[in-house]
Amino acid sequence: MRLYPTRRAIGLAAFGAPVALAVALATPQLWGAAAAWILMTAGLMLADALLAARPSGLGLKLVTPQVVGLSRPGEASVEASFKGVAPREIEVAVGVNARLAAIPIRQALKLNAGWGRADVALVAQRRGEGRLEKVWARWRGPLGLVWLQRTEAPDRIVAITPDVERVKEQALRLFSRDALFGLKAQMETGEGGDFHALRDFQTGMDPRAIDWKQSGRHAKLVAREFRTERNHHVILAIDTGRLMSAPTAVGPRVDQSINAALLLAFAALKIGDRVGLFAFDAKPGVASGVVAGAPAFPLIQRLAAGIEYSTEETNFTLGLTTLAGRLDRRALVVIFTDFADPTSAELMIENVGRLMRTHLVLFVAFRDEELEALVDAEPAEPDDVSRAVIAAGLLRQREIVIGRLQRLGARLVEARGDDLGMSLLNAYLDAKRRELI
Structure with missing residues (x-):
């Protein structure tokens, strides 16, 4: 329990000071009135404390x-x-x-x-x-x-x-569409599917699915039916180093990466692929084996929640080499990272290129909205022109790095934080359709 005076008590005690001073000046022998006022105030406070609720x-x-x-x-x-x-x-x-x-x-x-x-x-x-x-x-x-x-x-x-509720809302909107990989008893045709069976061609079916040899043999149009490929390995590799953990206007990029990764994990597990999580900065951090089935999503969620922020520089050589050593079959590796300039990105490009010899790499880059805003802003003073020129130079350097990654064969997803989840998911589904995994 703790007791202390209110403003009313302090005001009451302070009010008595000038009154006591005036009395003492007028009648010096009554100087003890000041002490009496203080004692009276203290007595009232004590009575108030005794009468109050315990x-x-x-x-x-x-x-x-x-x-x-x-x-x-x-x-x-x-x-x-x-x-x-x-x-x-x-x-x-x-x-x-x-x-x-x-x-x-x-x-x-x-x-x-x-x-x-x-x-x-x-x-x-x-x-x-x-x-x-x-x-x-x-x-x-x-x-x-x-x-x-x-x-x-x-x-x-x-x-x-991470913002799991937002992930669930996006996933519900996504899976409310009929065309997402066989949630109904329908088969996806085209690239990226396993041959399932032959069936009579019907009006409205894709003419490219017609098997002309079998049609000639049966004297009627016969089409191929496909099923979506499953059991692919999808590895979510999240850089948690200094650049990714630095605060931005909408929060650290590592948090935006985790939200996008969770959305992709939810969709991939629902479709039938296997998902693993890997985080690294100066050294490897969170690392999970691949898991399968929608019931495994809470495990990915708990592991993602345990990813810490870091102030250390990212060691791409150690991180990506460790990741490559954990993979025993071809996988889709989604790398969430950021870079400041071509020099600092050199080791990243080298190790991503080594990873792409065996695996398909989906490189996730954040659009630098601050630099874009500086370039697009109308200059009001000479310093604004200087800022715009420097920002344009930094954006060109980013484009050089991204161009080198694309020439190596990496698939790129570049988006703002709010659009990152759906852009990443579209790139994943496109890779499956094209049978790239």
């Missing part, structure tokens, strides 16, 4: 979610209940660590029959473990001169994960 009679119950997603506020609540005498109103506050923000920080709560509940929005700042470290409750005495405060330390942990 901190021991207060029960605080903290209700929190187990998981909070980035960009999706979670709802927590503080329930307060008094036994015996209760104030009409209390103030409550929740203390959190740096990975969470509690909104509002402090709020007044009116009690009904000694009970009340305050709702608090928990906004995730970064992935990891969010902690609700303390809960404070304070209330005034009936005279309004003393604050009584009760503090509890629940040390409640909330897991901060």
Whole structure:
């Protein structure tokens, strides 16, 4: 329990000072009136504390979610209940660590029959473990001169994960379409499919599916029917180094990469492919074997939530060599990374080229919106022209690196963070249709 004066008590004590000074100047023998005023104020504060509701009679119950997603506020609540005498109103506050923000920080709560509940929005700042470290409750005495405060330390942990709700929303929109790889009893024709059977050609079918030899043999048009290929290995390799973990206007690129990777993992597992997760910075980090089936998605989600931010430079040689050593068959390797200039990207290009000798590489690059904005901005002063020229030079350097990767045979996905998930998914489905994996 903690006691301290309210503003009313401080104002009351301060009000007595000039009165006592005036009395002492007018009648010096009554100088003791100042001490009497202070004693009176202290006595009123003591009486207020004794008449107030007891901190021991207060029960605080903290209700929190187990998981909070980035960009999706979670709802927590503080329930307060008094036994015996209760104030009409209390103030409550929740203390959190740096990975969470509690909104509002402090709020007044009116009690009904000694009970009340305050709702608090928990906004995730970064992935990891969010902690609700303390809960404070304070209330005034009936005279309004003393604050009584009760503090509890629940040390409640909330897991901060990628924005899985957004992934689920995108996936639901995606799988509501009939044409996504046999969710209905339909067979996909064209490149990227396994031959399944022959059937009579019907109006509306693709003429390219006609098997002319079999049609001649049966004296009628016969078409081939295909099934989508399954059991491909899809490896999601996420760079968590300094450039990827640096903050941007819409959050670190590593978080945007994880959201896009989860969407691709959900779709690939649903289709029937096998998915693995790999993260690296100066050394390999999270590494999983390939898993299959939609029930395996929560495992990928938990592993992605455990990917930490890093301030170290990325070691592409160690990271991609380690990844290549884990792969025992041809796979689609999706690399999420960033680079600053052609010199720093040299080792990345060399190791990506080595990986492409065996595997199909899908290289994910973020469009640099800040540089594009500097180039497109209308100059208002001479410094704006200089910034635009420098930004244009940096963009040309990025294009040089991307061009070298494309000439090596890597497939490129370049998009803004908001569009990255769907752009990546389209590239994955296109690679399957073209039978590139």
